[in-house]
Amino acid sequence: MNSAAQVATSTEITSYSSALWEVMDRAMRTNPNVLLLGQGVDDFKGIFGSTTGLAEAYGRERVMDMPLMEEGMTGIAVGAALNGVYPILSHIRSDFVLLSANQIINLIAKYKYMFGGLFSLPLMIRTVVGRSWGQGAQHSQSLQSLFAHIPGLTVVMPSSAETILDTYPYLIEQHRAPVITLEHRMLYSLDFEVNRDAVAAVKDPLSSRLVRSGKDVTIVATSIMVLEARRAANWLLEHAGISVEIIDLHCLTNIDREMILASVAKTGRLLVLDTSWVGFGVAAEVCRIVAEHDPGALKVPVKTIGMAPAPCPTAKALEDLYYPNLATVVDAAARLVRGAGHGVELPHERTMSDIYKKFRGPF
Amino acid sequence: MTDTAHYKELFRQALLIRRVEEKIIDVYPSDNIQSPVHLSIGQEAVSVGLCAALDPGDMIYGSYRGHALYIACGGDLTQMFAELMGRVGGISKGKAGSMHLSFPAKGLMGASAVVATQLPHAVGSALAAKHRKTGQAIVCVFGDGALEEGVAHESFNFAALNSLPVLFLCENNRLAVHSHQRDRQSFSVEGLATLYGFPFRKVSEGWDLLKVEAECRVALDAVRRGDGPQFLEITTFRSREHVGIGDDLDQGYRSRAEFDHWQARDPLVQNAALAEALLPEIDAEIDAAFAKADASPTPGIEHLLTDVV
Numbered sequence: 001m002n003s004a005a006q007v008a009t010s011t012e013i014t015s016y017s018s019a020l021w022e023v024m025d026r027a028m029r030t031n032p033n034v035l036l037l038g039q040g041v042d043d044f045k046g047i048f049g050s051t052t053g054l055a056e057a058y059g060r061e062r063v064m065d066m067p068l069m070e071e072g073m074t075g076i077a078v079g080a081a082l083n084g085v086y087p088i089l090s091h092i093r094s095d096f097v098l099l100s101a102n103q104i105i106n107l108i109a110k111y112k113y114m115f116g117g118l119f120s121l122p123l124m125i126r127t128v129v130g131r132s133w134g135q136g137a138q139h140s141q142s143l144q145s146l147f148a149h150i151p152g153l154t155v156v157m158p159s160s161a162e163t164i165l166d167t168y169p170y171l172i173e174q175h176r177a178p179v180i181t182l183e184h185r186m187l188y189s190l191d192f193e194v195n196r197d198a199v200a201a202v203k204d205p206l207s208s209r210l211v212r213s214g215k216d217v218t219i220v221a222t223s224i225m226v227l228e229a230r231r232a233a234n235w236l237l238e239h240a241g242i243s244v245e246i247i248d249l250h251c252l253t254n255i256d257r258e259m260i261l262a263s264v265a266k267t268g269r270l271l272v273l274d275t276s277w278v279g280f281g282v283a284a285e286v287c288r289i290v291a292e293h294d295p296g297a298l299k300v301p302v303k304t305i306g307m308a309p310a311p312c313p314t315a316k317a318l319e320d321l322y323y324p325n326l327a328t329v330v331d332a333a334a335r336l337v338r339g340a341g342h343g344v345e346l347p348h349e350r351t352m353s354d355i356y357k358k359f360r361g362p363f
Numbered sequence: 364m365t366d367t368a369h370y371k372e373l374f375r376q377a378l379l380i381r382r383v384e385e386k387i388i389d390v391y392p393s394d395n396i397q398s399p400v401h402l403s404i405g406q407e408a409v410s411v412g413l414c415a416a417l418d419p420g421d422m423i424y425g426s427y428r429g430h431a432l433y434i435a436c437g438g439d440l441t442q443m444f445a446e447l448m449g450r451v452g453g454i455s456k457g458k459a460g461s462m463h464l465s466f467p468a469k470g471l472m473g474a475s476a477v478v479a480t481q482l483p484h485a486v487g488s489a490l491a492a493k494h495r496k497t498g499q500a501i502v503c504v505f506g507d508g509a510l511e512e513g514v515a516h517e518s519f520n521f522a523a524l525n526s527l528p529v530l531f532l533c534e535n536n537r538l539a540v541h542s543h544q545r546d547r548q549s550f551s552v553e554g555l556a557t558l559y560g561f562p563f564r565k566v567s568e569g570w571d572l573l574k575v576e577a578e579c580r581v582a583l584d585a586v587r588r589g590d591g592p593q594f595l596e597i598t599t600f601r602s603r604e605h606v607g608i609g610d611d612l613d614q615g616y617r618s619r620a621e622f623d624h625w626q627a628r629d630p631l632v633q634n635a636a637l638a639e640a641l642l643p644e645i646d647a648e649i650d651a652a653f654a655k656a657d658a659s660p661t662p663g664i665e666h667l668l669t670d671v672v
Contacts, residue, residue, distance in 0.1 A: 033491075071517060072483045083495070083499075102477065106475075116670060
């Protein structure tokens, strides 16, 4: 924990996309064998600002626009990694990664183990999770559990500019294994406070993060749901005096089990917030961890919140019902602490996407 | 030509591959090898000719029918047998089996059991070779079936677009499991290769060690000159069933006459005198390697979770 004085001297404001741009630029600048590959990495939109200008700075031989060939470009990343290049692939929606699932699941995840450690595949696959403005069934999926399910992959979901800055350089420069990141589209335009001292001080960049200490209820969350957990925690403290502890899972393949168990042992109550469907997913996994290791710590049954169990609809009216909102989260946490008749005033927001107004579409 | 020391060395390698696979056939009923084997018998000359034309530092990507490529590029026999038997002494400590033989020290960078997945791998290594200016030639060896996969188009398009130093070598045995090429492909191999502007060469005599080597050399020279991707189709013949040790010539999907046609040209069959002269030493080498591999321990729980990430 940093003292208030340190925070005051070293905090700056950086957007999620600026942080991504900074780590991409650093990767290109520090290693001439880093290549950025993807549809549109060199265009004027530059993967929502995260690669803008890098083609001009480092050349189109290193920042390569790719044909529409998701499987092919993923296989190309494998071969490039086996011959001394660190490839960074970008997909503007994680849905499109399904076209490269064969290479990711059958080859990338297994290349080290299947050959008995003769090869390693240091590479990064960046994907963007869409939400709101009618992204619909094929531009909105958050497929982290699909990839975290497969042994051999490292799956990261940065929830802030700071977690990008303290983790991506480590992944690119030191991790020496295949990484899939899921970056949330609605976070791209948001500004975050970044403490450069804290960035430099992170010892285990892939660990889960205790982002808020509390005593009444534990919220374990991913990606943008960490922000929702923080807003809910503020509301609950202000309106009901309920104290919320928040854990950002951050790297889904390196969950800090002890951190979760210690928190649940303290609070006795667990709410899991994920950006995807809850069944067979991150929410189910966190509940498994508690059920297997310390079910007796729970004073009440767990609650999980994610997308409704259907493909994503496009109509805003349905989309607002499809995703959880602040009221959903506050209500669930209050029920865990005080029961169904909790009496805690609920916020009146109909949708998160109205709060994160900066994303005004179309993509 | 066929009495030179060079020819004899190629012949010896091809015979070594065949005898290794015949050893596998002998051993298989004992269940000491519990790994699906896709035998190269009949196709040895393709791998031997190719590897004779490679330079140090070049890279090769192959498929599950990979015993021949592994041995031709100099792979250790003890480690291969140990791998097939699932022993710690295997090249991949028993985690690869027959279908994923590799030998990075000599540039064999992997073998995949999912058809055509190795095509973009070779293209990616060629992209890295071009970017890093290594001067390497990268070779992708694949069967005719791989040409039907969508990723083949993606790989060819990108290699052509970027003029990458890669040789696409189609080892054409005209069979995908039990399905004939004429029932699977609406295009000709040459027509497809030409579509991407690849210089195309074809060897119809896939048994001919020297001709395969010479054509590989022509194609690899072009790759090294910076002429971009090259495409070489080599017609060959799979003597055994798709997977396993059996002879399925009487199962109706192909003819014994075709087998006889290739047998009549197979140097390992036709040049019996040379084979006889080499066999004692080759068989002794194989038996020694097998015995040594068989003495290697089986992996235990301490190996189960190593090398995952």
